[in-house]
Amino acid sequence: MDKNEKLNNIKKKKAEWEEKVLIPAAKRFGMEKRPTKFHTPLDIEGFDFERDVGFPGQYPFTAATYPVNLVPRIQKGAKPGGLKRASQYSGYGTAEDTRDYYKLMANLSWTGGPNLALDLPTQCGYDSDNEMVEGEVGKVGVAIDTLRDFEVIFEAFTGDQDLDKIATNITINASVGIMIAMYIALAEKRGIPMAQLKGTPQNDILKEFVSRGTYIYPPKPSMRLFRDCVVFFTENLPGINITSIGGYHIREGGATRVQELAYSMAIGIAYLQEGVNAGVDIDAFAPKFTFNAFGGSMEFFKEIAFQRAARRMWARILKERFGAKKKDSMRIRMPLSAHIGCGATTKQRALNNLTRSVVGAIAAVLSGGSPMAFPPYDEPMGLGWSLEARQLAEDATRIIMYETGMCDVIDPLAGSYYVESLTNEIEEAAWKELEKVEEMGGAVPAIETGYMQRESAKSAAERQARIERREDLIVGVNCFTEEYELDVTTSKIVEHPYSEEKRYEAEKRQKANLAEVKRTRNNREVTRLLKELEKAAKKEDVNLMPFFINLAKEYATLQEQCDVLRGVFGEWQLDTFV
Amino acid sequence: MEQQRKIKVLMAKPGLDGHDRGAKVLAFGLRDQGMEVIYTGRRQSAQQIVNSALQEDVDVVGLSCLSGAHLTFFPKVVDMLRENGADDMLVIGGGIIPDEHIPILKEKGVTEIFGPGTLLKDIGDFIRENVRKET
Numbered sequence: 001m002d003k004n005e006k007l008n009n010i011k012k013k014k015a016e017w018e019e020k021v022l023i024p025a026a027k028r029f030g031m032e033k034r035p036t037k038f039h040t041p042l043d044i045e046g047f048d049f050e051r052d053v054g055f056p057g058q059y060p061f062t063a064a065t066y067p068v069n070l071v072p073r074i075q076k077g078a079k080p081g082g083l084k085r086a087s088q089y090s091g092y093g094t095a096e097d098t099r100d101y102y103k104l105m106a107n108l109s110w111t112g113g114p115n116l117a118l119d120l121p122t123q124c125g126y127d128s129d130n131e132m133v134e135g136e137v138g139k140v141g142v143a144i145d146t147l148r149d150f151e152v153i154f155e156a157f158t159g160d161q162d163l164d165k166i167a168t169n170i171t172i173n174a175s176v177g178i179m180i181a182m183y184i185a186l187a188e189k190r191g192i193p194m195a196q197l198k199g200t201p202q203n204d205i206l207k208e209f210v211s212r213g214t215y216i217y218p219p220k221p222s223m224r225l226f227r228d229c230v231v232f233f234t235e236n237l238p239g240i241n242i243t244s245i246g247g248y249h250i251r252e253g254g255a256t257r258v259q260e261l262a263y264s265m266a267i268g269i270a271y272l273q274e275g276v277n278a279g280v281d282i283d284a285f286a287p288k289f290t291f292n293a294f295g296g297s298m299e300f301f302k303e304i305a306f307q308r309a310a311r312r313m314w315a316r317i318l319k320e321r322f323g324a325k326k327k328d329s330m331r332i333r334m335p336l337s338a339h340i341g342c343g344a345t346t347k348q349r350a351l352n353n354l355t356r357s358v359v360g361a362i363a364a365v366l367s368g369g370s371p372m373a374f375p376p377y378d379e380p381m382g383l384g385w386s387l388e389a390r391q392l393a394e395d396a397t398r399i400i401m402y403e404t405g406m407c408d409v410i411d412p413l414a415g416s417y418y419v420e421s422l423t424n425e426i427e428e429a430a431w432k433e434l435e436k437v438e439e440m441g442g443a444v445p446a447i448e449t450g451y452m453q454r455e456s457a458k459s460a461a462e463r464q465a466r467i468e469r470r471e472d473l474i475v476g477v478n479c480f481t482e483e484y485e486l487d488v489t490t491s492k493i494v495e496h497p498y499s500e501e502k503r504y505e506a507e508k509r510q511k512a513n514l515a516e517v518k519r520t521r522n523n524r525e526v527t528r529l530l531k532e533l534e535k536a537a538k539k540e541d542v543n544l545m546p547f548f549i550n551l552a553k554e555y556a557t558l559q560e561q562c563d564v565l566r567g568v569f570g571e572w573q574l575d576t577f578v
Numbered sequence: 579m580e581q582q583r584k585i586k587v588l589m590a591k592p593g594l595d596g597h598d599r600g601a602k603v604l605a606f607g608l609r610d611q612g613m614e615v616i617y618t619g620r621r622q623s624a625q626q627i628v629n630s631a632l633q634e635d636v637d638v639v640g641l642s643c644l645s646g647a648h649l650t651f652f653p654k655v656v657d658m659l660r661e662n663g664a665d666d667m668l669v670i671g672g673g674i675i676p677d678e679h680i681p682i683l684k685e686k687g688v689t690e691i692f693g694p695g696t697l698l699k700d701i702g703d704f705i706r707e708n709v710r711k712e713t
Binding site for chain 1: 593594596599602603607650651674695
């Protein structure tokens with residue numbers, strides 16, 4: 001029998017089986033509308049292993065980004081996934097508060113660089129003494145006004161943890177240049193050349209317009225600032241990644257899986273194009289693109305297929321569209337693989353989120369990544385995760401990693417009729433949506449006209465409608481909520497290192513810090529440099545990075561610089577789109 | 579037959595918090611329930627929210643905040659509404675609000691706080707039961 005004959009045979013037998021076996025059984029159990037699915041070779045007709053999957057760490061990277069699944073040797077302070085960091089996303093109150101937090105974590109053997117969370121005024125380009133931001137200083141992250149704040153935070157990182165030895169992550173998007181300039185100025189003061197610095201700024205401004213919202217200027221001038229980073233980082237900062245693209249935020253903001261994939265690819269393409277337009281060789285800068293995470297959900301197999309589709313899609317874009325030759329240009333480098341997404345967690349019976357995150361961690365391993373039980377179960381409870389929840393999340397990851405043997409094999413679902421067909425389906429749908437965005441002129445116009453924002457909001461509303469109709473079920477939220485269900489609660493035993501009292505005092509202390517800086521710096525020089533920045537900003541082809549560095553060294557504030565740019569670039573008109 | 583005035587709601591995002599999924603979903607959902615909903619967009623000061631509420635003469639002000647700044651913003655909006663004589667506007671809130679903050683906010687005049695997982699139907703019912711009646 002040849003291949004076609006075999007397939008025809010299966011087709012015939014499948015029809016018979018459906019009619020005589022499946023349908024009657026489904027009817028008997030009242031499942032005729034949604035009989036359990038079963039997949040066969042018919043679902044992946046034309047499947048070509050080398051073209052569609054390939055070996056782990058090889059084009060098109062469907063199987064995995066790297067050839068091995070990293071399981072760190074057990075030693076003191078080892079973190080699952082092999083990442084050693086002073087902390088997860090963290091930053092509290094004033095620079096002093098954050099420095100003290102990192103010192104404390106160092107004692108708990110959390111070493112390596114910080115993953116800095118900044119407060120909203122900093123992310124949106126306002127200083128702590130601005131009346132407008134009262135009540136927000138030092139919340140959701142640390143306040144950074146001037147170089148002084150970096151100096152204080154990084155007192156926790158010296159000696160064998162000095163700036164040339166650690167990697168620092170900063171979640172900043174609208175003011176990347178200014179923040180990196182402060183980091184460069186700090187290093188210079190310590191005698192460390194900028195070429196030795198390591199780290200990753202988030203620098204994914206376009207997704208801020210779609211969700212999350214920490215933009216300042218309109219999309220076009222924002223892209224000019226992105227271009228300045230591509231060019232300057234490629235020439236001067238070989239150890240600093242250019243961007244950490246996040247489809248995660250777009251999904252959490254409401255987009256569907258396919259929309260998220262299409263939009264984040266469109267955004268990635270827009271960033272790559274900036275570098276190409278500026279005359280930088282694709283293989284010189286694309287390897288410095290990273291991803292922080294895609295979105296997730298509880299739909300186990302779909303999330304596995306999604307990760308595989310995303311890796312393949314990005315690789316194809318780099319190779320086929322941008323003509324990249326280096327493997328490193330085509331890889332999606334990302335700390336987190338499949339996961340459930342924070343949006344899947346519930347405040348109701350929150351401990352259930354641990355179970356949910358384990359489902360996500362297993363999906364991660366099966367998708368060709370490292371397991372990570374994420375997020376900690378108390379994510380929806382409030383600000384500041386408890387150390388207990390973090391311990392349980394770490395342990396869940398370790399159990400999968402060290403007890404189950406799951407990490408001994410990579411992409412174990414390769415060749416599965418179901419998962420391969422699902423991978424194709426998701427990728428094809430995303431290409432279709434991406435083409436739509438490209439017909440509009442790409443990510444920037446699709447954001448300027450509000451298309452991505454509107455479509456995401458619509459999807460969010462549709463999801464909520466399905467929850468209300470109980471088509472989408474969430475245990476403890478829209479089902480199993482009867483009064484005889486036990487309302488399980490948990491209590492904190494270990495106190496969080498950042499106390500409530502400190503939190504309330506932070507704003508006042510930070511304002512005092514800033515006033516002191518403004519009193520003691522060379523104000524005339526700051527004014528002169530701000531004028532230079534203004535002149536430079538008006539010329540589209542000038543790279544603003546050197547200006548930010550000079551300003552950082554003179555302790556110019558974040559807002560002083562942002563205000564100059566607001567004057568030149570304008571501010572993004574806040575969207576409503578409902 | 580006299581046409582009944584639709585319940586008018588202002589959905590607002592005070593402060594710099596950009597997480598607007600909840601606010602937008604609520605705007606869609608309450609509109610589907612026959613209410614008239616105006617959404618302010620992000621980054622509104624308390625003053626801007628109060629101005630919009632007064633100008634539009636809304637029945638309900640919905641405040642959404644996920645950044646931890648609710649203790650600053652929610653009472654500020656309530657106070658400013660009261661100062662401007664809008665005592666009968668229903669002010670409700672939502673977002674990531676720690677349980678222990680709910681009594682504080684209620685004491686300061688926020689009528690109800692709706693946390694994650696609340697169904698739109700329940701919020702709609704609450705509004706219909708508690709909104710100011712025709713005068």
